[in-house]
Amino acid sequence: MSKGGNGLGWADQWDPHYDGDKANNVGGSKECNKNEKMDKAKAAASAGLRKTKAAATVRMVKTKVAATAGAKKLKAGTSASLKWIKGKVKK
Known part of the structure; x- marks a missing residue:
């Protein structure tokens, strides 16, 4: 679904790895997204660990x-x- 005059779809406009050539972006975006998600998860876990410590x-x-x-x-x-006990015993 292209919108606008430049022929880019919504996903293409908001994909941080999109370089303007759809042929170069096939398949690589998913791997980058997995790595980014893992990096974000590690950072969140590390921050949580620091707070807990x-x-x-x-x-x-x-x-x-x-x-x-x-x-x-x-x-x-x-x-x-x-x-007190010593005092009582002495008396």
Whole structure:
């Protein structure tokens, strides 16, 4: 279905690999499209992996901070408990 005066169809006008000569574009466009799709998929997966790594790193830091704070509270509580017990035993 050609539209316009230049005789190009819609697909020909929007094909990024079209060089004006239909004989040169037979079959090559499909292979290029497969490669482009694969490259785009790899790029998307790589971007997703980077985002996941960044989020995991942030969560790991938060977990470490929380664990450290919990350990300090446990140590302080244990120390206070032992002092209280020692005080009771001495009396």
